[in-house]
Amino acid sequence: MKAPTAKELAVLERDERGCGYGPQIEVPSVHKLLHSLRPRDAFLVLGYTMEDICDSAKGFGFLFGQADLDKGVALFSFARYADGVPPQSPRFLRRCGMVLCHEATHCFGVRHCVYASCLMNGSNHLEESESRPFALCPVDLRKLQLTLDQAKVGGRDQPPIDLVARERSLIELFETHGLHEDARFSRLVVGSLTGQPEPEPKSSAGDADGSSKAAAPPTIVRQKSLKEQLEAQLEGVVISKPLVCRQPSGICAAVCEECPRDTAPPLKHLPSHDKGLLAKAYA
Ligand SMILES: [Zn+2]
Numbered sequence: 063m064k065a066p067t068a069k070e071l072a073v074l075e076r077d078e079r080g081c082g083y084g085p086q087i088e089v090p091s092v093h094k095l096l097h098s099l100r101p102r103d104a105f106l107v108l109g110y111t112m113e114d115i116c117d118s119a120k121g122f123g124f125l126f127g128q129a130d131l132d133k134g135v136a137l138f139s140f141a142r143y144a145d146g147v148p149p150q151s152p153r154f155l156r157r158c159g160m161v162l163c164h165e166a167t168h169c170f171g172v173r174h175c176v177y178a179s180c181l182m183n184g185s186n187h188l189e190e191s192e193s194r195p196f197a198l199c200p201v202d203l204r205k206l207q208l209t210l211d212q213a214k215v216g217g218r219d220q221p222p223i224d225l226v227a228r229e230r231s232l233i234e235l236f237e238t239h240g241l242h243e244d245a246r247f248s249r250l251v252v253g254s255l256t257g258q259p260e261p262e263p264k265s266s267a268g269d270a271d272g273s274s275k276a277a278a279p280p281t282i283v284r285q286k287s288l289k290e291q292l293e294a295q296l297e298g299v300v301i302s303k304p305l306v307c308r309q310p311s312g313i314c315a316a317v318c319e320e321c322p323r324d325t326a327p328p329l330k331h332l333p334s335h336d337k338g339l340l341a342k343a344y345a
């Protein structure tokens with residue numbers, strides 16, 4: 063994709079007065095620009111900025127982000143996420159990365175998650191959003207996989223999405239940017255997908271904070287396909303810290319230790335807004 067030129071960025075509509083975080087960019091003008099740059103085969107073009115954003119025409123004095131799914135574009139601002147953390151810190155990167163992934167996943171049609179502790183949990187404040195794992199629960203991962211596979215953005219012959227490769231690139235990203243706890247969680251996910259414990263990085267940079275060495279090695283239990291997990295009850299993955307179950311439906315047994323495992327998850331009890339996509343995901 064062609065990057066926007068300095069000239070194109072300079073002529074974006076702005077509200078110079080702003081709203082406490084410097085001059086603001088008007089979102090519709092950015093959506094228009096991103097749309098004009100969007101390759102034909104792109105599912106979505108997602109822009110982000112450290113400038114504050116607003117949509118004065120619609121009466122929004124400021125916005126964290128806004129998507130226009132008809133145009134296949136979205137814009138997010140991190141101007142208000144730097145409060146209390148240095149913008150060079152891993153924590154700031156984690157905050158922004160999680161917002162970006164959460165919102166991008168919304169654009170793939172996934173709603174707020176009620177199954178387990180998950181990147182897609184709704185949140186009302188920063189503290190709540192930061193307590194989420196930087197990972198999708200098995201239910202939402204399956205939804206994302208389905209959507210990407212069906213979208214076939216790379217053409218009809220595109221191979222199905224490789225979840226193990228995806229997770230390994232996440233591990234690399236997390237390790238590179240000092241997010242060792244997140245990398246450790248992703249190694250558990252790879253372990254459950256492959257049935258083999260995923261080796262720790264050689265440099266063991268994760269021990270800088272002393273926490274990973276102290277923790278007992280995780281027990282990985284061979285996990286079946288997500289469909290099998292859902293239908294049969296699950297042996298489960300033992301994870302490093304107990305995750306809070308949002309809905310004891312049994313569907314989150316893959317990540318939640320508190321869910322009952324002696325009964326098949328009652329699909330009919332799932333929230334109705336989710337049934338369509340979920341039924342397809344597990345068809
Ligand atoms: Zn959301």
Ligand SMILES: [Zn+2]
Nearest residue numbers: 175180199202
């Ligand atoms: Zn989820």
